[in-house]
Amino acid sequence: MKTPLDNDLNKVYESFNQNHNHLRQTLMASLADRSKQHKKTSRIAHIKAFVGDTIMKSRITKLAAAAVTIIVVLIGISQLDVFTNESSVAFGEVLGYIQTSSYNFDLTGVPITEEQPSEAFTIQAMVLELGRLRLDCSAEKISSITDFNTGKCLLIFHQKKAGVLMENLVIKNMKTEDGIGGIYALFSRPIENLWNLQDGTQENLGEKQIDGQTVTGFRVFQKDPYFEYDITIWANKTTGVPILVEVLPKPLDTSHPSIKWIMNNFILDVEPDEKLFNLEVPEGYTLSHQWDLDELQPGAEPSAEAKKIVEMLELWPRGQKTKAVEILLGIDWAQPLEFGNEPYIFSITEKAYISLKFEDQKRAWDEVRAIAETVMQIVYEVLNLGQAAVSAQNYKEAERYFEAGLQLGKLLDRNPESMIMVRWVGIAVEKKTLNEMINLYTTTKNQEKLRDAEEQLRAAEAERRKLKRRK
Amino acid sequence: MTQPSDRELVQAVLAGENTGYEKLYDRYGPLVRAICYDTTRNLTDAQDLAQDVFMRTYERLDRLRDHDIFGKWIVGITRLRCKEWQRRRSQSRGRHVVLDGAEPVIGNPSNDGRVEQLQIMITKLPEKERLALHTFYLQGQSAENARRIMGLSRSGFYRVLERARKKLERLLVQE
Numbered sequence: 287m288k289t290p291l292d293n294d295l296n297k298v299y300e301s302f303n304q305n306h307n308h309l310r311q312t313l314m315a316s317l318a319d320r321s322k323q324h325k326k327t328s329r330i331a332h333i334k335a336f337v338g339d340t341i342m343k344s345r346i347t348k349l350a351a352a353a354v355t356i357i358v359v360l361i362g363i364s365q366l367d368v369f370t371n372e373s374s375v376a377f378g379e380v381l382g383y384i385q386t387s388s389y390n391f392d393l394t395g396v397p398i399t400e401e402q403p404s405e406a407f408t409i410q411a412m413v414l415e416l417g418r419l420r421l422d423c424s425a426e427k428i429s430s431i432t433d434f435n436t437g438k439c440l441l442i443f444h445q446k447k448a449g450v451l452m453e454n455l456v457i458k459n460m461k462t463e464d465g466i467g468g469i470y471a472l473f474s475r476p477i478e479n480l481w482n483l484q485d486g487t488q489e490n491l492g493e494k495q496i497d498g499q500t501v502t503g504f505r506v507f508q509k510d511p512y513f514e515y516d517i518t519i520w521a522n523k524t525t526g527v528p529i530l531v532e533v534l535p536k537p538l539d540t541s542h543p544s545i546k547w548i549m550n551n552f553i554l555d556v557e558p559d560e561k562l563f564n565l566e567v568p569e570g571y572t573l574s575h576q577w578d579l580d581e582l583q584p585g586a587e588p589s590a591e592a593k594k595i596v597e598m599l600e601l602w603p604r605g606q607k608t609k610a611v612e613i614l615l616g617i618d619w620a621q622p623l624e625f626g627n628e629p630y631i632f633s634i635t636e637k638a639y640i641s642l643k644f645e646d647q648k649r650a651w652d653e654v655r656a657i658a659e660t661v662m663q664i665v666y667e668v669l670n671l672g673q674a675a676v677s678a679q680n681y682k683e684a685e686r687y688f689e690a691g692l693q694l695g696k697l698l699d700r701n702p703e704s705m706i707m708v709r710w711v712g713i714a715v716e717k718k719t720l721n722e723m724i725n726l727y728t729t730t731k732n733q734e735k736l737r738d739a740e741e742q743l744r745a746a747e748a749e750r751r752k753l754k755r756r757k
Numbered sequence: 758m759t760q761p762s763d764r765e766l767v768q769a770v771l772a773g774e775n776t777g778y779e780k781l782y783d784r785y786g787p788l789v790r791a792i793c794y795d796t797t798r799n800l801t802d803a804q805d806l807a808q809d810v811f812m813r814t815y816e817r818l819d820r821l822r823d824h825d826i827f828g829k830w831i832v833g834i835t836r837l838r839c840k841e842w843q844r845r846r847s848q849s850r851g852r853h854v855v856l857d858g859a860e861p862v863i864g865n866p867s868n869d870g871r872v873e874q875l876q877i878m879i880t881k882l883p884e885k886e887r888l889a890l891h892t893f894y895l896q897g898q899s900a901e902n903a904r905r906i907m908g909l910s911r912s913g914f915y916r917v918l919e920r921a922r923k924k925l926e927r928l929l930v931q932e
Binding site for chain 1: 820830890895
């Protein structure tokens with residue numbers, strides 16, 4: 287039964303019947319003589335294609351092209367075998383597979399370095415249709431999904447559960463600001479090269495055997511502003527199915543890396559899951575480089591104890607170290623510690639950090655790193671003071687210093703969603719101070735506190751290992 | 758009366774009977790134009806490009822090994838030719854992506870707003886789904902013909918077609 291959509295679609299498709307009879311007549315008129323001289327006319331058509339459809343639009347170039355055509359015919363078309371030899375037939379078929387099917391294959395990169403041999407790496411590639419590509423690098427847990435038709439590419443970093451969306455994908459410069467464009471170009475170019483190949487530009491390499499199959503070889507050269515590509519394609523002699531493709535980019539500028547690309551294990555006519563080519567980040571992943579720092583969710587009004595910590599962090603770089611330590615020792619850690627948006631070290635999560643625009647990421651990173659350094663300096667100071675107190679057998683005072691350092695470490699490590707770098711510093715501080723506390727409680731023979739400190743140290747170690755795996 | 762098969766028509770053309778090619782043109786002309794339109798987004802350019810495809814196909818007809826797959830073959834040639842057209846066009850504009858943000862322009866716009874809207878929606882579908890719609894609606898709504906052209910199984914073809922139709926319905930509701 288026909289639905290309203292069927293009726294509308296029929297109306298849509300009626301437009302493609304417009305002028306059909308007239309177009310048929312025009313076509314048939316131009317084909318009238320061709321059936322008699324099929325070969326010759328086909329050669330002329332190749333020459334015309336060679337001269338170029340676009341330049342044929344100008345009257346002068348039309349005349350010039352006509353002259354070229356006549357001269358070529360007069361000197362003997364047989365010399366132009368490059369356009370008509372047997373290999374171009376098969377090459378067209380090979381291109382048909384590469385440029386019109388859905389297929390999977392392995393893409394292996396072999397770095398070419400003079401200094402030292404580098405390891406090859408293999409990426410799984412999937413083509414949904416011309417211009418739509420997915421690459422999965424399982425070793426690095428990175429995927430890229432590209433739609434050349436819309437100029438968009440999504441890079442997915444599975445380990446970090448993050449994605450970067452690149453739009454207006456015209457990689458004019460291999461050295462982009464964040465390096466991502468360059469990496470992307472390096473991987474996708476070999477496949478773009480294959481999509482851009484044209485029948486009639488190849489050199490026939492003859493036949494050979496690969497894995498027990500007789501294959502026919504073709505060689506094509508391409509060039510862009512950065513590389514000259516030497517492309518070799520070996521395809522099954524009978525079916526035209528590609529068996530082995532090698533792309534060797536020769537850098538025009540020697541500062542570019544050079545990698546030889548090998549494509550094999552082609553599986554044709556697959557029906558890939560279209561969801562794998564979706565340009566939206568998978569559920570649970572964060573889209574990077576989208577937000578400004580100012581656009582992050584506003585934090586709470588800082589609590590009284592949090593204000594003290596902020597004050598301490600401001601005083602230390604100004605050289606007021608004694609005052610800063612005094613404030614630290616006066617903090618009541620049992621009270622709530624709520625921070626505002628700033629300093630970012632206490633507020634920004636790893637996901638929020640990933641979602642920041644590139645320049646804001648850098649800003650946030652610089653600030654967090656500077657404050658983390660200040661925290662470490664303060665901790666070293668209180669540990670030194672604590673050790674001095676131990677030497678003076680002032681164990682109560684020593685414990686106060688160590689406890690302050692430990693709490694500062696715990697503050698950085700308290701939120702599992704915090705930036706990984708912040709938690710890393712927090713755990714390091716905890717470990718350092720807990721070791722001092724273990725020494726203290728061993729000296730004072732306080733078994734209960736010793737056990738507690740040892741347990742906390744083990745927990746910190748376990749947390750560090752967990753974080754290392756996540757990193 | 759039974760229609761001659763693609764194989765019979767191709768063999769007739771190779772034997773010098775151009776009427777066979779006329780019949781192939783009637784059978785596949787609108788489909789080739791529809792595929793070209795996906796690239797050109799302009800009916801006049803699509804018609805020109807389709808004429809060029811039929812010229813090329815005619816010149817290479819003796820290279821077609823399996824005469825039964827003429828439909829699949831010409832669709833493949835059309836897609837290649839479209840890619841070439843797009844590349845030349847982008848080179849002449851000095852850009853890689855030609856159709857960024859380009860709105861489709863149809864030769865003789867329909868008075869029916871929904872139909873026009875539908876035409877635009879189709880260009881937004883993935884290529885495989887567009888092709889399923891083109892082949893189905895321009896091949897007399899015969900799933901058998903359409904699936905042969907696309908090189909899919911019958912169930913595979915219906916899956917793609919259904920997906921395309923559902924997406925269109927969803928897009929139309931959203932609009």
